[in-house]
Amino acid sequence: MYRTKTCGELRAANIGETVVLSGWVQKSRELGGMTFVDLRDRYGITQLVFDENKNAALCEEAKKLGREFVIQIEGKVVERSSKNPKMDTGDIEIIVSKLTVLNTSEIPPFTIQDDTDGGDDLRMKYRYLDLRRQCVRKNLELRHKMAFEVRSYLDKQGFLEVETPVLIGSTPEGARDFVVPSRMNPGQFYALPQSPQTLKQLLMVAGFDRYFQIVKCFRDEDLRADRQPEFTQIDCEMSFVEQEDIITLFEGMAKHLFKTIRNIDITEAFPRMTWHDAMKYYGSDKPDLRFDMKFVELMDVLKGYGFGVFDNAEYIGGICAKGAATYTRKQLDQLTEFVKRPQIGAKGMVYARVEADGNVKSSVDKFYSQDVLQKMKAAFNAEPGDLILILSGDDTMKTRKQLCELRLEVANQLGLRDKDKFACLWVIDFPMYEWSEEEGRLMAMHHPFTSPKPEDIPLLDTDPASVRANAYDMVINGVEVGGGSIRIHDSQLQAKIFKILGFTPEKAQEQFGFLMNAFKYGAPPHGGLAYGLDRWVSLFAGLDSIRDCIAFPKNNSGRDVMLDAPSAIDQKQLDELFLDIKEIEK
């Protein structure tokens, strides 16, 4: 036993006790014959005192301690003369009587504190030092707690956590699989699961009734934005349920997490919005509802007055930023530049301020009379001091997405995206399919096992693109934290869906035969959903990137720079796997 107490637990009540502590030297300073050392462990920081007058030799030893040395001390808890109310242990300090250096440390490549001087690359290379920083460790503590609470909730609801295999078969539908060559089956490959989708459906066929798993999933995608090649899913499935049952149960889980993790009581039901409305009013299937700025369509209001851009547009829509009429010309020009960036792709932006007297002053005044502008003002319910921003374009969906980006940017600028405020939402009634320009065919919007709404089934033959799915996403603050669907449990309907997705019966059989066969033996009605744990933790922790809640994340090239993985392997290993590496062009 290297300690009797941790560095986070001593209080005034412990004064007079002799204790043994172990930890890292956070910092030390000398002051009038005294050496003060801040000793740190996971639980906190405790101040140690070495007094030259009382024990010169020991104090001499203490002066040699460097940052991040690992030490063990014995000493007496005393009241601190200058208390530090910011520290849990700020009432006390330890007069050290015995010091043992358990390990030395080289000078760390960056400072181990919340506002470190270490850049991103350096911190990732020395992630084991980065993780010593309280702000990073807290995220992983939160992650542990969230996973624990998810399990507690689902266990109480009768769910069984079942581990599904990591080495499965490759299914080219969807994203790209990571594959694993099999030595015992030369020339053949396992694949790592993109999700346990088909396996959890087989568990429903097996009568498991309520399944969940917190499970690693894998996608070999080019890593843009905030993606990782391996990520963690809270994967759930239930039998004999309809959409309403799933929404009720998992809304309950979300509320349980809000309560236990953030101590937030959500008593009301989450609002629900159809996919159609989400696109129409927010230009996104995951609208951020922490603030309003709902889209207003202006085709009726602004067309036909000689402003060619609008007159020729397929879509004209805008948002009203409350109280933002103070935006300067420069700020508005910057917003225009923002929407014209290639990632967004708008051609321009029209703005209008509502002045104190109620008049509207716009960037297109030469085309519009005050009368028309007042009609526009009325459409937004705009008031003096408000700023109206308008985009238009010849593709409704594309323009809405541009307007969505503008809405989020303006909200950022106005401080409306408070990380401690949460707006939860169910988006429902997703379309079954979306058209893929790249593939030249309809693709499943969720996945090919999603069931159509019963009333839309006749449309599968006549107008598949209009068929709505029994699919739903949980959205919090503009982040899709989870999503799922009621599945198809009828092998004939499943075959039809595969056909619409362009599978020949042979191809469908080859890839999903095991599932379609299973459906022949009494598949129950079932459905489920999956949450992205990384995203959800990030949201609760108020992080900008999922990387900060992952112990050992990979960079944008899929590399673990600390482990230096991936790397070359021995020829012997390649030979055993019957593999050759092709000439790689530099």
Place this chain on the structure above:
Amino acid sequence: MYRTKTCGELRAANIGETVVLSGWVQKSRELGGMTFVDLRDRYGITQLVFDENKNAALCEEAKKLGREFVIQIEGKVVERSSKNPKMDTGDIEIIVSKLTVLNTSEIPPFTIQDDTDGGDDLRMKYRYLDLRRQCVRKNLELRHKMAFEVRSYLDKQGFLEVETPVLIGSTPEGARDFVVPSRMNPGQFYALPQSPQTLKQLLMVAGFDRYFQIVKCFRDEDLRADRQPEFTQIDCEMSFVEQEDIITLFEGMAKHLFKTIRNIDITEAFPRMTWHDAMKYYGSDKPDLRFDMKFVELMDVLKGYGFGVFDNAEYIGGICAKGAATYTRKQLDQLTEFVKRPQIGAKGMVYARVEADGNVKSSVDKFYSQDVLQKMKAAFNAEPGDLILILSGDDTMKTRKQLCELRLEVANQLGLRDKDKFACLWVIDFPMYEWSEEEGRLMAMHHPFTSPKPEDIPLLDTDPASVRANAYDMVINGVEVGGGSIRIHDSQLQAKIFKILGFTPEKAQEQFGFLMNAFKYGAPPHGGLAYGLDRWVSLFAGLDSIRDCIAFPKNNSGRDVMLDAPSAIDQKQLDELFLDIKEIEK
């Protein structure tokens, strides 16, 4: 909502209620104008009644129901005339008023009941049907519960569950890695972890203090006996601890599991045995202590009487099977055949019965006087009715292992290995190294991060083979359920150990540089252990194979016969990975 109740919850108290149930048709039978259907779900079986006299049309429908059809019924709970005390729902039955077929089923390839007619291969191919059998599902329910209780216990003890990456670097030390080609880093490979050993040590360097994870691990080994290419580990690590701290904490966890899972109170401390004694007295580092039959060495007693086999032996030892003098000559011949099997490799077996009058009658009477045989009897503390079995050989360790096999076999025959009795044990003081004939060098018995006992460190230079490790295994009923060690936290000692294991400094740096570098920045003393979850669940469930507690196991060729994985992949996938498959000889 497809049901108001499950098939396992209706009792006499529910009589008179109208309920909706959903489930599978277990079986149906007709009897005097009535059709009885057993409806099954995960929670139980409920008897449905269709009465021809009351509703002929409905009864007609019910007659068409086949086994494993999925149905939904509405009906009234009534008291059963002939109650079935073996069923939880045996007091009631449902008079059905409404029947909906939710899905039909083809005739299953085997019967869905505990004593199924399905063979192993068929059951694995249709695992989703096999999992419908209560005896299989119960194992997975137990697994869920064990994992849940492990997490509860460790959470209470301040452990954080941290997910470590699945895509890491390859480390040729140890078993063979599964590797994953990286598309984004052509010609390079990730490896799947054989265990998160180095990562959890990095978490200790990071100050996480108490870590655990229930985690999939991977080994590409030829699958003899009861192995799976992917298996689940309860992986734990602690800082600022000594061996005693770890043993105390994890013995507590074991007791918690015995209590919560099996309702067994273990109040005493687990016995501890050195590796040396385990080998000497049981010929195994995982002795089964549910029964005695400790080895007795007989070199002093039986050498030098002209029986060449013993006179030339390096080791003579035996066991005493209480009350087994009734073994017939035929049974004894079979035991002799057993030990002579090539897997065991003994040359022969000597036996001796203690007769009712106390005389000893042996198979080598012509060499030994009753006087000597009585001395032998005394060495065993044998009594009338006991059977003594003796092996000898020219390699002490080999002969002990043969005697261990004999001891287990005899115990099996005598019914001494009761699956509902548990004998727990810590085996401690393992040697650091074992000699590998194959590699022609010392190999780490645990792994290269295990620390030597401080008092044995000087022997590293003079006699490394005699150095004992701070390593420990938890053994229950002859199964190693877990094991671990205090780790090295000093980079110089670690370098020395790598050298003894035959690593050049360059090779050590290449493979474990990230860990040795981390140790330069203040590594705390730390240690841990890992449990095999599959083994532990099997033990608690009384299973003969770990396969039975895994939802979707692989066969001995590493194949998932249900998914038909691994399989060939598209040329496009290979091209993207810069891989060619070599010509494979048939």
